Amino acid sequence: MAKMAIYPGTFDPMTRGHEDVVHRAAATFENVLVAVAGSTGKNTVFNLERRVELASEVLADLPNVTVVPFNGLLNRFAASQGDCVLVRGLRAIGDFEYEVQLANLNRRMKPAVETIFVAASQKYQFLSSSMVREIASLDGDVSDFVHPVVNQALLSVYNTGK
Ligand code: ADP
Numbered sequence: 001m002a003k004m005a006i007y008p009g010t011f012d013p014m015t016r017g018h019e020d021v022v023h024r025a026a027a028t029f030e031n032v033l034v035a036v037a038g039s040t041g042k043n044t045v046f047n048l049e050r051r052v053e054l055a056s057e058v059l060a061d062l063p064n065v066t067v068v069p070f071n072g073l074l075n076r077f078a079a080s081q082g083d084c085v086l087v088r089g090l091r092a093i094g095d096f097e098y099e100v101q102l103a104n105l106n107r108r109m110k111p112a113v114e115t116i117f118v119a120a121s122q123k124y125q126f127l128s129s130s131m132v133r134e135i136a137s138l139d140g141d142v143s144d145f146v147h148p149v150v151n152q153a154l155l156s157v158y159n160t161g162k
Contacts, residue, residue, distance in 0.1 A: 001083070002029070002083045002084050002085045002114075003029060003030040003031060003083065004029060004030065004031045004032070004033060004081065004082070004083065004084040004085075005025045005028070005029040005031070005032050005033070005084065005085050005086070005087045005116075006032075006033045006035050006077075006078050006081060006084050006085070006086050006087065007021060007022060007025055007032060007033070007034050007035065007086075007087045007088075008035040008036075008037060008070070008074050008077075008078075008086065008088075009034075009035075009036070009037065010036070010037050010040045010042055010044065010051070010129065011034070011036050011051050011054075011055050011129070012040075012042065012044040012045055012046055012051055012129050012133070013045070013046055013051065013054050013055075013129060013132070013133075013146065013150045013153065013154065014051075014054055014055045014058050014059075014129075014146070014147070014150060015124070015127050015128070015129055015132055015145055015146050015150075016124055016127065016144075016145055016146060016147070017089065017091070017120055017121070017124035017127040017128070017145075018055075018089070018129075019058060019059070019147065020089075020120065020121050020124055021087065021089040021118045021120070022034060022059060022062065022065060023062070024118050025087045025118065026062050026064055026065050029064075029085075030064060031064050031065075031066070032062075032064060032065045032066070032087075033065075033066055033067075033068060033081065033084070034055055034059065034065060034066070034067045034068070035068055035069075035070045035074070035077060036048060036051050036052045036055060036067060036068070036069050036070070037070060037071075037074070038069055038070065038071040039071050039072060045133055045157060046153070046157075048069050049069070050153070051069075052067055052068070052069050054149060054150055054153055055067045057147075057149045058147040058149060058150060073109075074086070074106065075106045075109045075110040075113055076110075078106075078110065078113045079110050079112070079113060084113065085113070085114045085115065085116050086103075086106065086113060086114070086115040086116070087115075087116055087117075087118055088102070088103070088115060088116075088117055088118070089117070089118050089119075089120050090117045090118070090119055090120060091120040091124070091125050091126070091127075091128075092125055092126075099117065102115075103115035127145055131145075132145050132146055132154070133154075136154040136155075136157075136158050137158050139158070139159065142154060
């Protein structure tokens with residue numbers, strides 16, 4: 001029986017929606033490993049070290065949650081952690097196809113690692129890191145969508161010199 005959940009993602013940056021998923025996972029499993037992906041194929045605003053740093057600060061109050069970076073294939077990383085399940089968040093229908101495809105691919109490569117889904121809170125259904133980045137880049141206020149340390153980090157990326 002898995003006592004640990006791995007919540008993988010890009011977290012560029014961590015949003016209140018991600019936090020909500022972590023809180024739910026932390027209430028369900030003994031330990032939660034938030035695994036921040038280095039090799040995402042995405043052009044990230046924050047580098048891996050900074051994404052790990054921000055997520056760690058945001059989640060510092062949760063004693064059974066640890067934030068770690070990982071590179072390479074997720075299922076290989078998960079298998080190296082022993083008995084665990086993967087946790088992913090589901091927002092609208094749009095997430096469904098991609099997430100189920102990903103879960104099936106991971107299952108095919110490592111049948112022992114199960115993926116479970118956490119339904120996003122109603123109030124975070126619409127929230128994504130890309131939306132937060134876009135609003136912040138246009139000088140919009142994202143303080144309702146991210147933790148204050150993330151808000152500060154976004155301000156220093158996009159509003160330098162103002
Ligand atoms: P990835 O690049 O792996 O999709 P993300 O950081 O964008 O990484 O997302 C990580 C996980 O968190 C995904 O399963 C995504 O569906 C989920 N997620 C993102 N935003 C929310 C949200 N607002 N509510 C619930 N889950 C979310």
